[in-house]
Amino acid sequence: MIVTSDEILKGERVYFTRLQFENIYKHFEWNNDPELNHLDSELPYSEEPLGDFKKRFEQLVFDPNPNSIDFEIHADDGKLIGVAFISAISEHNSHATIGITIGDRDYWGKGYGRDALTVLLDHCFEDLSLHRVAAETFEFNDAWRRLVRWAGFEREGLYAEYVRRGDKYFDKEVYGLLEGAYRYRKLHAMAGL
Numbered sequence: 001m002i003v004t005s006d007e008i009l010k011g012e013r014v015y016f017t018r019l020q021f022e023n024i025y026k027h028f029e030w031n032n033d034p035e036l037n038h039l040d041s042e043l044p045y046s047e048e049p050l051g052d053f054k055k056r057f058e059q060l061v062f063d064p065n066p067n068s069i070d071f072e073i074h075a076d077d078g079k080l081i082g083v084a085f086i087s088a089i090s091e092h093n094s095h096a097t098i099g100i101t102i103g104d105r106d107y108w109g110k111g112y113g114r115d116a117l118t119v120l121l122d123h124c125f126e127d128l129s130l131h132r133v134a135a136e137t138f139e140f141n142d143a144w145r146r147l148v149r150w151a152g153f154e155r156e157g158l159y160a161e162y163v164r165r166g167d168k169y170f171d172k173e174v175y176g177l178l179e180g181a182y183r184y185r186k187l188h189a190m191a192g193l
């Protein structure tokens, strides 16, 4: 595992850094990727000019919203492969919403998402002391749904026919993971159960 001075969170196969401005072109590429947009955005795809993206990205890097944290996900070979976020952080209620995008398709389906989610949840519960973490998925996003269920999230409800793709509507599912369930699962994993 390559360790850089920017590394702030470390898993078995990935490490996280904060967003780095020098990587803007990779983020711009993923931002303008129609397939990624289909899987993780409520907004219809439209190509964003580099100038507009640069303004938004500068804000995310240099003047981030205090209620959100954005990370870069790097594989163990050092390559930048995606992003992870913790958003809508409520200090008072100790809850937040998370998401992960492995932007580099060469790294899909190989366990990097699973490791990234483990790192993200450890940070949420161990470092940020959250009580509850939420995740949302569209009904057609099998990989993300499988991943959050694997991590112990329970489906709490859905927004029926919430998102439009072409002339069809699809549900948005809401998942939640409480601290107690996270700790119970960790203990079982450590005990090899």
Ligand SMILES: CC(C)(COP(=O)(O)OP(=O)(O)OC[C@H]1O[C@@H](n2cnc3c(N)ncnc32)[C@H](O)[C@@H]1OP(=O)(O)O)[C@@H](O)C(=O)NCCC(=O)NCCS
Residues within 6 Å of the ligand: 036, 039, 040, 082, 098, 099, 100, 101, 102, 103, 107, 108, 109, 110, 111, 112, 113, 114, 115, 141, 142, 143, 144, 146, 147, 150
């Ligand atoms: C969702 C995502 C993060 C999963 O990461 P990944 O590294 O590809 O997934 P992993 O290899 O860790 O596998 C995690 C689970 O997803 C399943 N999975 C992976 N790719 C899949 C696919 N194309 N179709 C169905 N299931 C898939 C795996 O089988 C595994 O489930 P299992 O444990 O029940 O077998 C990644 O595919 C991605 O970034 N997709 C695009 C963006 C997105 O949808 N983000 C989520 C919303 S914020």
